[in-house]
Amino acid sequence: MPSIEPIVRVLDIHKYFTRGTERVDVLQELSLEVPNGEFLALMGPSGSGKTTLLNLIAGLDTPSAGEIWVGDQLISSMSEAQLARWRTRNVGFIFQFYHLLPVLTAYENVELPLLLLPLSGAKRREQVLTALDLVGLTDRLSHRPGQLSGGQQQRVGIARAIVTDPTLIVADEPTGDLDARSAEEILDLLGELQRGLQKTIIMVTHDPRAAERARRVLHLEKGRLVEQAARQLERA
Numbered sequence: 302m303p304s305i306e307p308i309v310r311v312l313d314i315h316k317y318f319t320r321g322t323e324r325v326d327v328l329q330e331l332s333l334e335v336p337n338g339e340f341l342a343l344m345g346p347s348g349s350g351k352t353t354l355l356n357l358i359a360g361l362d363t364p365s366a367g368e369i370w371v372g373d374q375l376i377s378s379m380s381e382a383q384l385a386r387w388r389t390r391n392v393g394f395i396f397q398f399y400h401l402l403p404v405l406t407a408y409e410n411v412e413l414p415l416l417l418l419p420l421s422g423a424k425r426r427e428q429v430l431t432a433l434d435l436v437g438l439t440d441r442l443s444h445r446p447g448q449l450s451g452g453q454q455q456r457v458g459i460a461r462a463i464v465t466d467p468t469l470i471v472a473d474e475p476t477g478d479l480d481a482r483s484a485e486e487i488l489d490l491l492g493e494l495q496r497g498l499q500k501t502i503i504m505v506t507h508d509p510r511a512a513e514r515a516r517r518v519l520h521l522e523k524g525r526l527v528e529q530a531a532r533q534l535e536r537a
Contacts, residue, residue, distance in 0.1 A: 308468065308501050309335035309358055314367030314377075316353055316524075327353045328364070329524045338499040340492065342506055342515035349521040351505045352473060358503060359392050359471045360384040371468060389417045393462030397474035399454045401446040401461075407433065408442040411460045418465065432460040436490060452483030459490060463500070470494065472504040476511050488514045 316328040328350045335341055335358075343351040356362045357369055360376050363384075369377040376387060393414075394400075401410045411432055415425045433439050436456040446454050455475065462470055472491070476484035492514055494500045504515065512518045520527050 306337055307334040308337040308339075308372060309333070309503075310368075310370040311354075311358065312368040312370070314357065314364040314369065316350070316357065316362075316365050327524050328357075331367075331524070331526060333519070333526065335501060335503065338495065338501055339517060340495040340502045340504070340515045342504050342512040342518045343521060344506060344509075344512055344518060345521035350524040351521045354521065355471055355473060355503060355505050359394065359469065360388045389414065390465060391468040393465065393467040393470045395455070395458050395462045395470065395472035395475045397477040399446070399451075399458045399478075401454055401457055403446050406443050406445055407438060407449070407457045407460075410446070410457055411464050414461060414465050428464050428466075429460075432464040433457075435463065435494075436460045450483070451479050452486055455479060455483070455487050456490065459487070459494075463494065463498075468501065470500050470502045472502065474506055475504060476506070476508060484508075484511070 311331060311333040314328055314331050315326070317324050317326045319325070331354070343354060345351045353362070357364055357377075358371070360379070364377055367377065368375060371391065374387065376384065379387060402413075405413075408429055411429045412425055415428060420428075430439065430442075433442055436459050438453065438456050438460065441449060441453060446457070449457065475491070476487055479487060488511055491502055491504070495502050495516075504511070506512050
């Protein structure tokens with residue numbers, strides 16, 4: 302069961318971009334709390350702002366107004382350099398198209414985030430092998446991405462996301478490039494990470510079947526949360 306204490310607090314944020322002389326408001330007066338250990342899905346049509354919200358929570362962007370807290374860190378006030386250091390230790394990213402380096406093995410791809418941390422080679426190896434074991438790929442650690450199926454590549458991506466033991470896991474359409482069977486396996490794995498390791502997972506998805514795996518589903522439309530608790534599930 303997730304803790305009732307929020308690990309993420311989004312407070313009255315606004316985000317806009319400019320195109321020439323035109324201002325485009327992407328998120329407006331949006332507030333949100335995510336309890337520690339929750340599996341949250343964000344849904345909405347293209348252009349609704351869900352990926353922008355995910356990027357703000359992950360520290361890839363900063364709001365035009367408002368505050369974003371992750372734990373006791375006010376990340377919306379950090380500089381780009383501070384955010385980069387914070388992301389390295391606190392956020393694991395899972396992408397739709399995996400973003401694996403094709404010349405590196407599964408082991409080397411998973412090890413990459415650890416190279417930014419002050420760890421010994423032995424400690425890095427321990428954490429990489431633990432992450433690959435959690436996703437069921439210890440027999441593929443010497444394989445390059447081109448030698449792996451789409452589902453296996455996404456498992457490597459998930460191992461890379463969890464190898465630093467991050468505060469948050471953010472997933473942008475993690476099943477969007479997978480066949481139905483592989484997608485189910487990846488969703489099973491995300492559920493296991495949330496339940497077994499109490500990881501906080503925030504997932505953007507267009508797929509209702511993927512969203513059903515989350516404990517809570519929020520819908521965005523034109524930059525606003527239009528339904529605060531569209532679906533709340535209590536899973537063992």
